[in-house]
Amino acid sequence: xxxVGAAPLLYQQQAQAVGDGCYFSSMSSQFSHGGISSxxxxxxxxxxxxxSATPAIAADPxxxxxxxxxxxxxxxxxxSLTPVVPVPAVAAAGASSATAVTARSAAESAAAAERxxxxxxxxxxxxxxxxxxxxxxxxxxxxxxxxxxxxxRNYYRCSTEGCNVKKRVERDRDDPAxxxxxxxGTHSHVSPSTVYYxxxxxxSGRFFVAGTHPPPGSLN
DNA sequence: CGGATTTGACCTGCGC
DNA sequence: GCGCAGGTCAAATCCG
Numbered sequence: 001x002x003x004v005g006a007a008p009l010l011y012q013q014q015a016q017a018v019g020d021g022c023y024f025s026s027m028s029s030q031f032s033h034g035g036i037s038s039x040x041x042x043x044x045x046x047x048x049x050x051x052s053a054t055p056a057i058a059a060d061p062x063x064x065x066x067x068x069x070x071x072x073x074x075x076x077x078x079x080s081l082t083p084v085v086p087v088p089a090v091a092a093a094g095a096s097s098a099t100a101v102t103a104r105s106a107a108e109s110a111a112a113a114e115r116x117x118x119x120x121x122x123x124x125x126x127x128x129x130x131x132x133x134x135x136x137x138x139x140x141x142x143x144x145x146x147x148x149x150x151x152x153r154n155y156y157r158c159s160t161e162g163c164n165v166k167k168r169v170e171r172d173r174d175d176p177a178x179x180x181x182x183x184x185g186t187h188s189h190v191s192p193s194t195v196y197y198x199x200x201x202x203x204s205g206r207f208f209v210a211g212t213h214p215p216p217g218s219l220n
Numbered sequence: 221c222g223g224a225t226t227t228g229a230c231c232t233g234c235g236c
Numbered sequence: 237g238c239g240c241a242g243g244t245c246a247a248a249t250c251c252g
Binding site: 141142144146147153155168 | 240241242243244245246
Binding site: 139140141142143159 | 223224225227
């Protein structure tokens with residue numbers, strides 16, 4: 001999929017176009033939204049699910065935000081997809097902690113082999129805030145301190161009725177500057193903040209927001 | 221006043 | 237069987 005490689009660029013353009021209110025979810029609409037397009041485990045639906053789960057720009061424009069590492073995937077995700085996920089060079093700074101997390105995920109994956117497979121994806125993000133606005137509305141339902149970590153883990157559930165997607169948010173035990181976000185499941189609906197672009201300014205290269213709903217025939 | 225958050229209790233799975 | 241750890245529930249509380 002050629003469009004996948006352009007994802008980071010597109011992301012930047014959207015950030016310029018709409019300031020602090022844009023989301024990856026608007027990009028995911030181009031690839032079809034996970035859960036709506038199909039329930040199969042094809043790479044396309046898997047990647048769209050990954051994108052819909054990707055944390056985007058924080059609501060607070062002053063907050064530092066940097067997607068640093070794509071940690072793991074399981075369930076319907078294909079291992080071959082890993083290289084296409086954008087992983088900024090910042091990841092190298094936390095190599096040791098990244099290894100630890102990956103090892104944990106390997107153990108979890110082994111255990112998950114016996115469980116019903118659910119789509120699951122995790123990101124390690126350098127951010128001053130823990131609540132990264134990914135375009136969906138989340139309701140917090142629990143908080144738990146975890147062993148071997150000074151930081152509590154927060155549990156969120158998608159507040160949209162009928163959608164049972166969950167996410168866990170916790171600060172990296174090795175480097176509190178990083179936030180580890182784990183998404184579980186696939187949204188059964190479109191992001192409430194999904195935006196669509198009607199045109200692109202030839203001079204500036206910026207996109208213009210057309211609205212929060214797709215134009216007729218745009219989702220073919 | 222309604223929705224979101226907090227937080228202690230409870231449930232479940234797993235290792236010993 | 238028991239204890240521990242992770243995950244979830246639900247009543248109390250907070251907040252816009």
